[in-house]
Amino acid sequence: MGRRKIEMKMVRDCNSRQVTFSKRRNGLFKKASELATLCAAQVAIVVFSPGGKPFSFGHPSVEAVSQRFLNEDSKQNANVDEDDGVQNLNEELTELLKQLEIEKKRGKELEKAIADQSTCKYKKPISQLNEDELMDMKTALEALRENLKSHIKDIEASSSLLLLNKATKGSDN
Missing domain, CATH: 1.20.5 (Single alpha-helices involved in coiled-coils or other helix-helix interfaces)
Structure with missing residues (x-):
């Protein structure tokens, strides 16, 4: 089962809509993190779930980016520059996400190996x-x-x- 193109229209089923929201929200936040890391960009995203619950992602923070956007003051812009600690944490997060993906793949391989070993040679009575x-x-x-x-x-x-x-x-x- 590969990826397929999904028609862009509202998902009618409530449960499917929630699952779609969660997956797409995580993908959106991951892309925003990558954009911030690769381009040293300041990013802020605020999303409300179908149930009305707010979710946010910001680099260096949602507050800092929103203040910069609202104030549009050049002095404020200079003060919001990314400090080394935040950049290091972002790089560490990216590395940990890579390691997590590697471990997930390894876990799937181990589960498959365990399943292969547990099968009996003689399936018949x-x-x-x-x-x-x-x-x-x-x-x-x-x-x-x-x-x-x-x-x-x-x-x-x-x-x-x-x-x-x-x-x-x-x-x-």
Whole structure:
């Protein structure tokens, strides 16, 4: 499923409208952040949700940009210049967003790998397996049994050593 062109008209369904609003708002804020970072632009966006809840994004802040816009005073414009701390935070945010996207992709890959490993080789009931499949299953089960026996022996040996160690420490006191 790829992207497709969406006709520009109001979304009628209330739930779909809310989802569309959230996704588009996040995309709009991300683009504004990129514009501020790449071009050292001062950006302010104020959006009201269909439910009337306000959302805002501003760089360096909504207040600073709106004051500059409302005052249009050259002295005010010079004082609103971006300071290094805000620029550093914006760069850090951009880097963290990149890392978040990488981790999301990694998480999807891990989920897929886990799903691939959890699938059973034999999807049919035992009564429907042919002779070759039954022999393969028998071999796999025997290998599993031997592996379990080995682990049990290791656990018993570790347990014995722990008991011996406790007994030795108890007799020292």
